[in-house]
Amino acid sequence: xxxxxxxxxxxxxxxxxxxxxxxxxxxxxxxxxxxxxxxxxxxxxxxxxxxxxxxxxxxxxxxxxxxxxxxxxxxxxxxxxxxxxxxxxxxxxxxxxxxxxxxxxxxxxxxxxxxxxxxxxxxxxxxxxxxxxxxxxxxxxxxxxxxxxxxxxxxxxxxxxxxxxxxxxxxxxxxxxxxxxxxxxxxxxxxxxxxxxxxxxxxxxxxxxxxxxxxxxxxxxxxxxxxxxxxxxxxxxxxxxxxxxxxxxxxxxxxxxxxxxxxxxxxxxxxxxxxxxxxxxxxxxxxxxxxxxxxxxxxxxxxxxxxxxxxxxxxxxxxxxxxxxxxxxxxxxxxxxxxxxxxxxxxxxxxxxxxxxxxxxxxxxxxxxxx
Amino acid sequence: xxxxxxxxxxxxxxxxxxxxxxxxxxxxxxxxxxxxxxxxxxxxxxxxxxxxxxxxxxxxxxxxxxxxxxxxxxxxxxxxxxxxxxxxxxxxxxxxxxxxxxxxxxxxxxxxxxxxxxxxxxxxxxxxxxxxxxxxxxxxxxxxxxxxxxxxxxxxxxxxxxxxxxxxxxxxxxxxxxxxxxxxxxxxxxxxxxxxxxxxxxxxxxxxxxxxxxxxxxxxxxxxxxxxxxxxxxxxxxxxxxxxxxxxxxxxxxxxxxxxxxxxxxxxxxxxxxxxxxxxxxxxxxxxxxxxxxxxxxxxxxxxxxxxxxxxxxxxxxxxxxxxxxxxxxxxxxxxxxxxxxxxxxxxxxxxxxxxxxxxxxxx
Numbered sequence: 001x002x003x004x005x006x007x008x009x010x011x012x013x014x015x016x017x018x019x020x021x022x023x024x025x026x027x028x029x030x031x032x033x034x035x036x037x038x039x040x041x042x043x044x045x046x047x048x049x050x051x052x053x054x055x056x057x058x059x060x061x062x063x064x065x066x067x068x069x070x071x072x073x074x075x076x077x078x079x080x081x082x083x084x085x086x087x088x089x090x091x092x093x094x095x096x097x098x099x100x101x102x103x104x105x106x107x108x109x110x111x112x113x114x115x116x117x118x119x120x121x122x123x124x125x126x127x128x129x130x131x132x133x134x135x136x137x138x139x140x141x142x143x144x145x146x147x148x149x150x151x152x153x154x155x156x157x158x159x160x161x162x163x164x165x166x167x168x169x170x171x172x173x174x175x176x177x178x179x180x181x182x183x184x185x186x187x188x189x190x191x192x193x194x195x196x197x198x199x200x201x202x203x204x205x206x207x208x209x210x211x212x213x214x215x216x217x218x219x220x221x222x223x224x225x226x227x228x229x230x231x232x233x234x235x236x237x238x239x240x241x242x243x244x245x246x247x248x249x250x251x252x253x254x255x256x257x258x259x260x261x262x263x264x265x266x267x268x269x270x271x272x273x274x275x276x277x278x279x280x281x282x283x284x285x286x287x288x289x290x291x292x293x294x295x296x297x298x299x300x301x302x303x304x305x306x307x308x309x310x311x312x313x314x315x316x317x318x319x320x321x322x323x324x325x326x327x328x329x330x331x332x333x334x335x336x337x338x339x340x341x342x343x344x345x346x347x348x349x350x351x352x353x354x355x356x357x358x359x360x361x362x363x364x365x366x367x368x369x370x371x
Numbered sequence: 372x373x374x375x376x377x378x379x380x381x382x383x384x385x386x387x388x389x390x391x392x393x394x395x396x397x398x399x400x401x402x403x404x405x406x407x408x409x410x411x412x413x414x415x416x417x418x419x420x421x422x423x424x425x426x427x428x429x430x431x432x433x434x435x436x437x438x439x440x441x442x443x444x445x446x447x448x449x450x451x452x453x454x455x456x457x458x459x460x461x462x463x464x465x466x467x468x469x470x471x472x473x474x475x476x477x478x479x480x481x482x483x484x485x486x487x488x489x490x491x492x493x494x495x496x497x498x499x500x501x502x503x504x505x506x507x508x509x510x511x512x513x514x515x516x517x518x519x520x521x522x523x524x525x526x527x528x529x530x531x532x533x534x535x536x537x538x539x540x541x542x543x544x545x546x547x548x549x550x551x552x553x554x555x556x557x558x559x560x561x562x563x564x565x566x567x568x569x570x571x572x573x574x575x576x577x578x579x580x581x582x583x584x585x586x587x588x589x590x591x592x593x594x595x596x597x598x599x600x601x602x603x604x605x606x607x608x609x610x611x612x613x614x615x616x617x618x619x620x621x622x623x624x625x626x627x628x629x630x631x632x633x634x635x636x637x638x639x640x641x642x643x644x645x646x647x648x649x650x651x652x653x654x655x656x657x658x659x660x661x662x663x664x665x666x667x668x669x670x671x672x673x674x675x676x677x678x679x680x681x682x683x684x685x686x687x688x689x690x691x692x693x694x695x696x697x698x699x700x701x702x703x704x705x706x707x708x709x710x711x712x713x714x715x716x717x718x719x720x721x722x723x724x725x726x727x728x729x730x731x732x733x734x735x
Binding site: 096 | 382406413721722
């Protein structure tokens with residue numbers, strides 16, 4: 001695979017790892033957050049953290065769109081899926097996310113018609129193939145996936161597909177980052193910026209991080225070499241006393257983003273006053289809903305949903321884990337009430353979440369430190 | 372500096388609790404069966420260890436090998452059974468009929484038993500065309516002939532339209548233990564080498580693409596084939612040094628390695644770069660966000676051999692048609708017990724865990 005293999009080259013990786021080693025101040029501990037779940041996945045898949053010195057620690061951020069969906073929203077989805085005649089469609093990794101009484105996978109086993117799709121257009125196709133059924137798409141994701149939902153809704157309206165609607169749980173990346181940064185106990189030195197989101201919104205929206213909070217940001221690509229290089233760039237900023245937004249992913253991310261995608265988002269969606277995040281609570285202007293013009297395609301208006309807020313269990317400390325204040329094992333419910341098989345918080349839901357990773361690989365990670 | 376000591380003591384204690392919990396026999400606590408219970412990962416394991424084994428008990432079953440051993444008047448036999456529920460019935464490289472023969476034959480072969488006879492149960496859906504049935508009967512007959520097994524008994528049931536996806540097949544296989552080796556996962560010891568008989572992920576990927584759920588076209592064919600020729604060659608070449616064999620079906624090579632690491636309390640270290648994967652499979656897996664190590668094979672085995680038998684075993688395997696790409700992919704170690712580690716091509720190491728449920732494509 002040309003243009004991909006080059007970014008997975010082990011000898012180049014070793015060279016950048018050497019550069020990182022030369023940039024760190026002896027005795028200092030660095031905490032760098034990778035905001036995006038896609039980065040977490042690459043770090044895990046390629047063993048990127050294994051190439052870092054032990055005093056450079058990667059903290060997994062709030063950018064896994066599946067893990068941040070709160071229980072109440074999952075319950076709303078299941079309530080619609082259980083309505084007679086409904087075909088409920090969603091992305092595969094949403095199926096396992098627990099609501100207050102089970103997941104969509106369990107609702108499917110209990111008789112609901114829940115189908116996995118790979119794109120919102122697949123959901124629209126199912127609607128056209130089943131004109132006598134109501135087809136609902138559970139839309140999730142950051143600005144990365146929101147444009148494809150928006151285009152699907154535009155097409156549904158243009159083609160007059162009446163039996164299609166969408167329960168919108170799209171979220172935006174900047175508000176949760178600001179919420180994290182506002183926290184007085186935050187212990188992070190810099191951010192690996194979300195490259196996929198930035199292809200849509202650009203690098204500009206992250207300028208507030210260095211400007212208002214004095215932390216470096218490097219927007220990064222998703223190959224292992226991209227990630228290593230972005231860490232080196234953050235460490236170089238820290239070493240040189242600079243603090244700015246840099247774009248490591250220039251081959252894809254324009255500074256101003258993708259204006260056409262942004263126009264479509266503005267047409268189809270509007271900001272919700274508040275949206276709840278699993279583990280982080282309510283964050284203002286962090287969620288999207290369908291705009292007035294698209295209200296007829298809004299599943300939350302078409303169906304009655306419980307809309308009940310299910311509080312995160314009090315003992316769950318995902319927020320603190322995300323902020324880097326505590327380690328997963330320091331959480332009160334870690335490994336007892338909260339396990340990968342029965343997760344409570346966002347950090348345990350995804351196999352790459354900080355808590356799930358520690359649960360599964362903790363002993364191995366510790367051995368690394370000893371070596 | 373008393374603080375760090377107590378902190379690490381607490382961390383140690385919590386790691387201990389987790390390890391105890393993971394070491395315990397999996398419990399079956401779910402209210403209903405979900406698709407995850409059939410995917411070959413942790414949920415399947417909870418069903419087997421938490422419900423079936425405690426209920427049926429016997430010593431042979433609790434060993435949980437691919438085939439059960441029975442001794443009849445000094446004759447050592449192996450018995451195995453499997454159901455085939457694949458959709459679509461025909462796919463590039465094979466069909467449900469091929470799988471029904473080869474899958475069961477392979478469970479016998481990797482247990483170190485020469486396949487002798489098969490039973491064949493057909494569950495047919497009302498409305499299935501005679502042409503489809505004839506095609507599968509032909510496929511079954513041909514696969515049985517190629518694998519050198521005789522179909523000695525059978526059964527037919529028909530269910531109403533809307534059930535059974537056209538047809539389900541269940542086969543039971545009887546084999547005779549081969550005396551050239553004594554295979555058992557208990558034999559796997561640190562220092563042993565891990566061999567793979569060929570490229571991985573073709574069957575699972577061929578099925579996923581044949582279902583037409585992705586708008587993705589690639590020339591990928593199922594690898595369905597009898598493994599007896601490969602096993603036979605290994606037994607001939609390095610019988611006494613052969614520790615254990617597994618066929619890497621549902622859950623892929625990753626699941627086989629995890630099961631063995633757990634049951635034998637050893638660690639495995641696998642070199643990602645050494646694992647043969649066809650470019651088309653690698654490409655499709657990349658697009659779908661699926662790791663080929665977790666994708667099903669229907670004609671690939673994982674062999675554990677003593678270190679000094681590697682060259683002989685590889686030479687023997689590579690001489691078998693379909694196993695030309697056989698490779699040494701890693702080794703068995705002591706630490707950390709129960710875990711499979713991967714040395715990635717990029718130069719990092721990571722843990723390759725057991726699947727929790729179906730491999731679901733990622734969105735981000």
